[in-house]
Amino acid sequence: MLGEWAEQRPCAFTLGPTISLGDRFSSRQVRLRERIEFSVEIKGSVALVTGANRGLGQAIARTLLERGAARVYGAARRVDTITDADVVPIELDVTDPTQVQRVAQQCGDVTLLVNNAGVITAEPLMSMPDLDSARAVMETNCWSMLTMCRAFAPTLAAGGGGAIVNILSVASWVGVPDSGPYSMAKAAAWALTNCVRIELSSQGTLVVGVHSGYIDTDMVADFSGPKTSPDDVASQIAEGVEAGSLEVLTDEAAHQVKAALSLDPGLLYARIQDSWDRTHGS
Ligand SMILES: NC(=O)c1ccc[n+]([C@@H]2O[C@H](COP(=O)([O-])OP(=O)(O)OC[C@H]3O[C@@H](n4cnc5c(N)ncnc54)[C@H](OP(=O)(O)O)[C@@H]3O)[C@@H](O)[C@H]2O)c1
Numbered sequence: 001m002l003g004e005w006a007e008q009r010p011c012a013f014t015l016g017p018t019i020s021l022g023d024r025f026s027s028r029q030v031r032l033r034e035r036i037e038f039s040v041e042i043k044g045s046v047a048l049v050t051g052a053n054r055g056l057g058q059a060i061a062r063t064l065l066e067r068g069a070a071r072v073y074g075a076a077r078r079v080d081t082i083t084d085a086d087v088v089p090i091e092l093d094v095t096d097p098t099q100v101q102r103v104a105q106q107c108g109d110v111t112l113l114v115n116n117a118g119v120i121t122a123e124p125l126m127s128m129p130d131l132d133s134a135r136a137v138m139e140t141n142c143w144s145m146l147t148m149c150r151a152f153a154p155t156l157a158a159g160g161g162g163a164i165v166n167i168l169s170v171a172s173w174v175g176v177p178d179s180g181p182y183s184m185a186k187a188a189a190w191a192l193t194n195c196v197r198i199e200l201s202s203q204g205t206l207v208v209g210v211h212s213g214y215i216d217t218d219m220v221a222d223f224s225g226p227k228t229s230p231d232d233v234a235s236q237i238a239e240g241v242e243a244g245s246l247e248v249l250t251d252e253a254a255h256q257v258k259a260a261l262s263l264d265p266g267l268l269y270a271r272i273q274d275s276w277d278r279t280h281g282s
Contacts, residue, residue, distance in 0.1 A: 038206040039244030040163040043068030046109045050094050050148065051117030053081035055217035056167065059230035060114055060237060061087050067238050073107050075117075094144035095136075104151035111162035112241065113152045115145045118167065120219055124280075125180035134181035141185035142192065149196050153205070161204025163241050166193045168209050170257045174268065177276055197246065208240055213253025 025033075047064045051057035052074030061072045065086050074087035075094075082089035092103050094117045119140045121133050128134060145166055156162035172190035175183045190209060197207035214220050216227035233250045240248035249255050260268055 037244045037246065038161055038163075038204050040112060040161075040206055040241050042112075042238050042242060045069050045112045045162075046071045046073075046107075046159075047112040047114060048073040048075060048090070048103075048107055048110045048152070049114040049116055050075045050092065052076055052087060053078070053083075055219060056215055056230045056233060057114070057116040058084070059234040060116060063231065063234035063238050064112070069112070071109070073110070075103065094148060095139045097147050100144075100147050100151045104155060108155055109159070110152060110155050111159045112165070113148065113156065113163070114165045114167070114237075115148050116165075116167045117144065118219070120179055120182045122178055123181060124177050125184075128181075134184070137181040138185045138188070141182070142188040145189050146192050146196075149192075149200075153200060153203070156200075156205050157203040161206070163206040163208060164196065164200070165208045165210060165237060165241060168193065168211050170211055170213050170254050172209075172211060173257050173261055174272070177272065206241065206244055206246075208237070208245060208248060210237055210240070210248045210250065211254040211258070212250040213257075215250075 042064055045064070047061070047069050049057050049061045049064070049072065052061045052072075053076035057074075061074050062084060064072050065084075072087050073090045074082045074084065075090045075092035076082050077091070077093045079089040079091045090103055090107065092099050094100065094115075117140060119137055121137055123133060125134070149164055149166075152164070156164070166189060168190050169182075169186040171179070171183045172186040175187075177183075190211075193207060193209040200207060210233075212228065212233055214223055214225065214227040215233055216229055220227065228251045236248055236250045239245075249258060
């Protein structure tokens with residue numbers, strides 16, 4: 001069924017029967033992969049980072065400057081919250097398409113776009129009162145990412161290709177029921193990242209998806225377990241861009257979740273279900 005669907009659509013990338021775990025990749029598959037891989041040097045690049053005023057975005061902006069970026073635009077809802085004097089402040093609420101268009105015109109020299117801005121809510125899908133805040137989470141984490149990609153694609157093409165870095169999560173791969181809307185949004189953002197990568201390959205744009213477990217920022221201040229430092233994540237992102245990586249997995253959690261994706265959902269979700277039952281009652 002999937003095979004028939006794909007054959008009728010020449011653009012479709014068929015996983016089909018040709019790829020299975022443990023297979024060696026054919027030389028044709030390797031050639032196809034090379035078509036979507038381009039590396040970008042940080043030194044001399046012109047970057048725009050959304051949500052650059054705090055947390056991971058602030059660390060990414062600083063890291064890019066330290067690695068020789070010629071200019072880093074730090075986009076934030078309130079420009080006065082950009083405190084790093086070397087970062088060029090740009091006012092941007094990523095959920096406002098008019099502002100996105102204005103910033104794309106204003107920053108016509110960008111060669112590296114980092115879609116970092118994000119929000120989370122602690123809401124299970126079934127018990128939240130309505131869909132309003134879930135829609136807002138989707139708007140910021142998913143639709144705005146797409147709006148930014150679309151607005152900046154011509155700029156990146158004009159500059160020779162460049163790169164887009166989309167900050168995703170392990171929640172792109174595994175549903176976290178206490179933050180259901182966030183998981184939905186990050187899963188959708190992962191899908192859009194993979195589609196945008198294919199669409200922009202002809203203009204030479206590297207599209208990188210970044211998947212992390214917990215990072216030590218305000219977003220997860222209440223979580224007391226192990227977290228990766230934003231600086232560490234930012235360094236891995238910079239290295240990934242320079243290496244032409246399509247995905248950057250920044251911690252053990254990301255590696256483990258990705259490796260477990262082929263499991264039956266009953267097994268993959270056994271511990272999450274157990275934890276849910278203990279905290280919410282079964
Ligand atoms: N922390 C983690 O454990 C973790 C793990 C995996 C992935 N991530 C992802 O990493 C990214 C950065 O998050 P963080 O951990 O640094 O969280 P954070 O400290 O809460 O920072 C979130 C940033 O996003 C900005 N933002 C939110 N909505 C915005 C909007 N509409 N327009 C412009 N900027 C907006 C915030 O700006 P304001 O200051 O104006 O609110 C802030 O700069 C997010 O995409 C998040 O989902 C985080």
